[in-house]
Amino acid sequence: MQLQLPQPSPDALSASHALQNLIAEEIRRHDGWISFARYMELALYAPDVGYYSGGAAKLGKDGDFTTAPEITSLFGETLAHAAGELMAQSVPQILEFGAGTGKLALDILTECAAAGIPLESYSIVELSGELRARQQQTLANFPQVKWLDDFPAAYSGVVLGNEVLDAMPVSLVVKSESGWLERGVGFDDGKFVFVDQPCDAALVAQIPYEEELSVGYLTEVHPIAVGFMGTLASMLAAGLEQTGKGGAAILLDYGFPASEYYLDQRSAGTLMCHYRHHSHPDPFYLPGLQDITAHVDFTAMAYAAVNNGLEMLGYMSQAAFLLTASLGDRLLKTSPEDARAYLPQANAVQKLTSPAEMGELFKVLVVGLDVQLPARFDRADQTRRL
Known part of the structure; x- marks a missing residue:
């Protein structure tokens, strides 16, 4: 398939070629095959x-x-107020994973200051040096912000992850007549190619409904994200032991419960790539210059949290979470009579909450220890669907 996408600059193309050479060498060192998770x-x-x-x-x-x-x-x-209600039961600090440009942190810190929500520290775990530099510039006026290279050993407070789980490497598996195969990556005639080999039993064990899925069914499993949830649980448990205070993690991402993730209509998986606001399915196109993601199996994430000792506090659509957390009240701080100011905000709220936009595809999973979401979230909760 020939993709019609914007051309990269010569420098970007050079960086992509360097990465392609690095991956090709990794494949050569491993007898011509690496897992897709390693490629990703x-x-x-x-x-x-x-x-x-x-x-x-x-x-x-x-x-x-x-x-x-x-x-x-x-x-x-809106997240600042939701986090504030959880921090009131815990410790007034936030830990954000993958903070992007720093815009979410900026908005939370600004709103906490304006609304009198106690927030003593805001820590960011960021793997990207370029994004960390942008964050440091954006958040220069907030001395309570610090950057970490990894999970703290113990933590009490609120953990935030907005579109973090979808960027964690996934393994690809496909069902054959003889059983499940792992779809990995080889290098042939100067190009990356998919190569299947027998699937490890531990990987097969992570495929829900594996006996019911048809021959030819291709999907992702999420061992790295499952591991992330386990580490998160250990961190919050150690925080509770150390401070006597629990904590909660609010994870927002696009995905489905397992009963929807493994429907027949998703027999080609959910893997997707993003390049210059174009979405396409080819993970081998210009490695290093495009994002590669997969939808989140929220059932797997919830089970990983609970099996490692965390409590399920809530699972709901992004629309339900934001509206229950009073997004509408935030919007109405701008008068509808001031059309120039109000309409862009109303359009943004529509994008966040509409079922046709982000409202239903994006979900919110809240897990934690020794804290609870306010009772008003009960009517929005859909944990039973996991």
């Missing part, structure tokens, strides 16, 4: 040349995709 890890995170570790703009109008915080500050303002 290198494409996104290889030092200096991976998509998230290189220097290209990723977010906003000049990047490859736009996230909710880039659409409107109302998103961060």
Whole structure:
């Protein structure tokens, strides 16, 4: 398939070629085959040349995709109040994973200051040097912000992850007449190609409904995201032991419960690539210059959290979460009579909450220890669907 996409600059093309050579050498060192998860890890995170570790703009109008915080500050303002209600039961601090341009942190910090929500520290775990530099510039006026290279060993407070789980490397599996195969990556005639080999039993064990799926069914499994949830659980448990205070994680992303993730209509999987606001399915196109993502299996994430000792606090659509968290009240702080100011905000709220936009595809998973979402979230909760 020939993709008709914008041409990269010579420097960007050179960086992509360097990454392609690095991945090809990795494949050669491993007898001509690496897992797709390893390919995706290198494409996104290889030092200096991976998509998230290189220097290209990723977010906003000049990047490859736009996230909710880039659409409107109302998103961060609403999350500030939701986080504030959880921090009141815990410790007044926030830990954000993958903070993008820093816009979400900026909006939360600004709203906390304006609304009198106590927030003593805001920590960011960021793997991208380029994004960390942008964040440091954006958040220069907030001395309570600090950057970390990894999970703290123990933590109490609120953890935020907006579109973090979807960027974690996934394994690809396909069902054959003889059983499940792992779809990995080889290098042939100067090109990356998919190569299948027998699937490890541990990987097969992570495929829900595996006996019911038809021959030829291709899907993703999420061992790295499952591992992330386990580490998150350990961190919050250690925080509770250390401080006597629990904590909660609010994870927002696009995806489905397992009963919808593995429907017949998704027999080709959910893997998707984003390049200059174009979406396409080819993960081998210009490695390092495009994002590679997969939808999140929220059932797997919830089970990983609970099996590692966390409590399910809530699962709902992004629309239900934001509206229950008073997004509408935030909008009405701008008078509808001031059409020039109000209409762009109303359009942004529509994008965040409409079922045709982000409202239903994006979900919110809240897990934690020794804290609870306010009772008003009960009517929005859809944990039973997991």
